[in-house]
Amino acid sequence: MSSQKNKNEISELIAAVRKGNQNAFVSLLKQYTPLIEASVSMFCSDDALASEKDDFRQEARIAFYNAALTYNLNQSNVEFGLYAKICICNALISQIRSVKRISTEPYENSDSIFLDESSADPSSKLLEEERLKALLGIIRNALSKYEYKVWELYFSGRSTSEIASILNTDTKSISNAIYRIRVKLRTTLNQERTE
Numbered sequence: 001m002s003s004q005k006n007k008n009e010i011s012e013l014i015a016a017v018r019k020g021n022q023n024a025f026v027s028l029l030k031q032y033t034p035l036i037e038a039s040v041s042m043f044c045s046d047d048a049l050a051s052e053k054d055d056f057r058q059e060a061r062i063a064f065y066n067a068a069l070t071y072n073l074n075q076s077n078v079e080f081g082l083y084a085k086i087c088i089c090n091a092l093i094s095q096i097r098s099v100k101r102i103s104t105e106p107y108e109n110s111d112s113i114f115l116d117e118s119s120a121d122p123s124s125k126l127l128e129e130e131r132l133k134a135l136l137g138i139i140r141n142a143l144s145k146y147e148y149k150v151w152e153l154y155f156s157g158r159s160t161s162e163i164a165s166i167l168n169t170d171t172k173s174i175s176n177a178i179y180r181i182r183v184k185l186r187t188t189l190n191q192e193r194t195e
Contacts, residue, residue, distance in 0.1 A: 017068045036060045043092045063091030082186045142188040150177045
């Protein structure tokens with residue numbers, strides 16, 4: 001299948017998903033399942049509990065669905081796959097932070113039989129934390145200081161005009177920075193995957 005034909009097919013599926021077509025989402029999900037699984041594996045240790053992996057997988061699928069809803073079909077600079085991967089990675093980073101925050105909150109009854117056994121394993125928490133740090137380190141190293149500021153603001157949900165206002169610059173400069181960021185991250189994440 002040619003690249004353009006594939007892009008057109010993806011765009012049609014995304015448009016159908018936005019209209020509530022469940023079958024279109026299933027088709028889109030099938031095509032990107034390897035990306036979702038690779039992202040989950042990057043954040044979830046091999047010795048993680050099955051329920052923990054399922055939680056991460058579910059979070060990744062939700063992020064994938066949201067990516068289909070928010071992807072800009074009118075631009076050609078960033079492919080849907082890269083956009084979805086970044087959305088998934090951000091969601092999984094948030095999931096790790098959430099799990100970490102919950103696991104550090106004190107329990108009212110430390111003798112409770114409902115204590116999560118996975119929270120007793122500091123090595124898996126440490127591994128998750130190290131993976132998060134590694135991913136953020138990769139992103140920091142790939143981007144300039146300015147681009148990293150733009151990336152943080154963009155992925156916190158700020159619009160191009162809001163970022164321009166915060167950084168005291170014009171929207172064209174921010175749009176150009178976002179394009180450069182996407183290209184750099186796509187190249188860097190693809191290199192990391194093949195190494």
